[in-house]
Every structure is written in structure tokens, then in C-alpha cells.
Amino acid sequence: MINIDILKADKNWSLQKVKRRETLYATHGYHKYPAKFIPQLVRKVIIKYSKPGEIVLDSFGGCGTTLVESKLNGRKSIGVDVNKVAVLISKVKTIGISPALLEKRNEALFSRIDKKTVTRDFYHHANERLKYWFDPLQYNKLKLIYDCIQEEPNKKINLFYKCCFSNILKNCSIWLAKSIKPQRDFEKKEEEPVGAFKKHLNYMSKKNKEFVGLVTSRKVKDISCKMLKGDARKVNLPAEHVDLIVTSPPYVTSYEYAELHQLSILWFNYTDDIKKIKTKFVGTESKKIIREGMESGVAKNLVGILKEKNKKLARHVSNYYFDLTKCYKEMFRVLKKDKHLCIIIGDTEYDGIKIPNAEISVQLLENIGFEVKRVVKRKLSSKIFTPYRDKDGRFTDSKHGNKRKIYQYEYLIFARKPKGKGGEKNAKS
Ligand SMILES: C[S@@+](CC[C@H](N)C(=O)[O-])C[C@H]1O[C@@H](n2cnc3c(N)ncnc32)[C@H](O)[C@@H]1O
Structure with missing residues (x-):
């Protein structure tokens, strides 16, 4: 297994020269969205791991960065998100109106x-x-x-x-x-x-x-882009349907997407009960029961340690990895053989305890049957977003007195679904 702790940041993937303004080209700046991809990063993955005309899937589609980049680069795409606001934004970003x-x-x-x-x-x-x-x-x-x-x-x-x-x-x-x-x-x-x-x-x-100018000049106007309201744990797609998966799961103890988008959700009458829809999001705090059985020794140890310190957090983390396992199994099912998956994920910290998402994801993917080929560690660009938060969770700068630093690095985990049958029996949920 790849040892994540000894990895050095890879400058080729840090995109330090990309300015914030450049991340907002074409339709990328239509709507604010938490933990949005840098388009240039997704583009690099798409171009390296897929061919024009192939299908790219983002199971946690968010505001559609993968869909926009796929279209602009001649790939068909499918996005899935449980958040109706994400579905609205992604659709609008990919339609192109006269x-x-x-x-x-x-x-x-x-x-x-x-x-x-x-x-x-x-x-x-x-x-x-x-x-x-x-x-x-x-x-x-x-x-x-x-x-x-x-x-x-x-x-x-x-x-x-x-x-x-x-x-x-x-x-x-x-x-x-x-x-x-x-x-x-x-x-x-x-x-x-x-x-x-x-x-x-x-x-x-x-x-x-x-x-519209870009899709016309690149002759990609008719390349299909579908954004589906759905659950990454059970995606409404046939087996072995997509050629590449590029996605970034929500992090445990991080954003509560349903709460963050509640103004739009309530205004558009998507629901009047935010608490109820929160339960459908991976990584939320709502579930009362603890679900175990995730396929990672590191995750099991972590939950064991947390149980001694903070029972609520232990339950939360355990449920998160349980759900993430389901999502990764679904990705295995819908990906064609001999094709790639790229998970973009960072570690988090809660109450001073490190939550090693990248290492756990590598274990989960391998146990499901993927071959993890490469893990890239990349430094997040301070030109694009500040890594500092104040005590209320607001973004702040390095000069702020009561700040804490988060997510300095993130990881790109590249895995391949084997050609043969290897691992598929494990992948059944
Ligand atoms: C890290 S964000 C993805 C952001 C995306 N990469 C972008 O550029 O906008 C994670 C997304 O996962 C979605 N999500 C949470 N639980 C989900 C689930 N069960 N099924 C599908 N999407 C889910 C959230 O609504 C959020 O949009």
C-alpha cells in the first residue's frame, strides 16, 4: 500500500500559478459553492485519463465543475448530487443559451x-x-x-x-x-x-x-451533459457505464450542505424541513445509530480511539466511512473495466484529532477491488482560497488573531478497476 505520510507535495499538480480570476472563466463563476473544484485541476485529470467522446462521472457533482470541464474538453458527462440546489446550478452552467x-x-x-x-x-x-x-x-x-x-x-x-x-x-x-x-x-x-x-x-x-463561444469554436456544443438528483450510494446508472470518475466526497465534520443552501432550498420550496433532507447527505451529523463495518483497519482504529474520547464524534466518523464505503462500491460498479477513478480528498481535524481521509480512502478502494496506482499530494493555492478560519468558521487571513489553519494539502488518489474479475466479489454491497 502507498504510504501517504512520506509523500512530498507534487509541484506539477499544485497549480500555484492559477489565479482566482482564472478559475472563474466561462460559467464557473455563476454561483458560490463550498469546496468547489479548481477547473484547471479537473481538466488535467480529464485530459490525462480519458479520451474525447468518453463518459466522465462525478458522483458528488456539486456545482458542476466536472461537467463544465468535460463538455469544454469534448467528453460526455454525468453528475449526481443529492442537493437540488447543486443540480440547478450544474444544469444552468452547462446549457448555453443563445x-x-x-x-x-x-x-x-x-x-x-x-x-x-x-x-x-x-x-x-x-x-x-x-x-x-x-x-x-x-x-x-x-x-x-x-x-x-x-x-x-x-x-x-x-x-x-x-x-x-x-x-x-x-x-x-x-x-x-x-x-x-x-x-x-x-x-x-x-x-x-x-x-x-x-x-x-x-x-x-x-x-x-x-x-457559448467556447463550445461553438471547439465543436462540442452537442456533447451531452446530464446532472441527476440522486444518491452516490446508489447511482441510477447501469454497471460498467462510465470511462472515468472524477469526484470529491464531502468531508466528515465539515460543510453541512443542506444548511448552507437553506435560503435557496426554502425559497424554491424544495422542502420545508431542512433537518429531514440533511439525513440524505453523506457526512452530516444527524444519524442517531452507529453503523460499523467499513473496510479499513485505519478507520476502525480511529473510531476505537474516538469512542474513548468523544462518543458523538465516533458515531459521526463511523457512519461517514460506512457511507463512503457504499459510495466507492457504487463507483466500482458503474466504472468500466480497465478505466480510472480519481478521488480528490483532504484530511481533516476535529477536536485536535486528525481524520486521515486520504489514507482511509486508499484502504477502502483497495479492499473493494480497485488497484490504487498513484497518490498525488498537492499544496492548496493560497491565491485561490485562504486556508484560515476564525473561531466562527468564517474564512479569514493569516493576520487574524484567533485563527486556525486547515487543509493545507489535498490528495488525488488515482485507481484503476482491474481488467479481470479481481475484487468484484468484494464490491457487492
Ligand atoms: C465536495 S462537494 C463537491 C463539489 C464539486 N467538486 C464542485 O466542484 O462543485 C461534495 C458534494 O457532495 C454532495 N453530497 C452529499 N451527500 C451526497 C450523496 N449521498 N449523494 C450525492 N451527493 C452528495 C453535496 O451536496 C456536495 O455538493
């Missing part, structure tokens, strides 16, 4: 918005959870914009507008800026909704034009 048509529809939308004024108090009848996050005037203005969006008959353009709307919600609410935890900030100066919406829509329209 710029001339979009310009016309935008003018019509802006004119509908400008003609309306807030005359009714929608806030009064709003969902209580939404009221928690919005000032009444802000809410009423957002409702006005949303009603105008809903008058757009073209389905693709309607989704495009919803994605734009979703992206401005946090800045127009009293959600503590840049916080990864749902916290209110009563001192916050929220963005004015109409101005924020128009500004972001203009930005997205410009980027749509760039995307």
Missing part, C-alpha cells in the same frame, strides 16, 4: 421588474424560516423579482434566472458574511436585491456568451 435571445429576455425581465413596486406585504405570509433570515423590505423586493422570474416561459432561461436569484440570496439576507455556519448578523449591510440581481444577471449573461 446570447441574442438571452439579451432580449433580460430586457423584458428588467422592464417587468422596474414597473413593479412593493405594494403588498408578502413577508407577512412568508415561511417562518425565511423570515428568520430576511428583513421585511428585503424579502418583499426579492419576492417581486422572483414573481417576475416565474413569468419567463422559456424553461432554460427560467432556470438561468433562478440560478442567478439563488446566488444573491445570502448577500441580501442577514446571513453572517462568508460564514460556513448558519449565523445571523444584525449589523450586516445587506445588498439591495434589485441592484444585486441585475448586476449578477449581467455577469452571468456575459459568461454565458463566453461559454
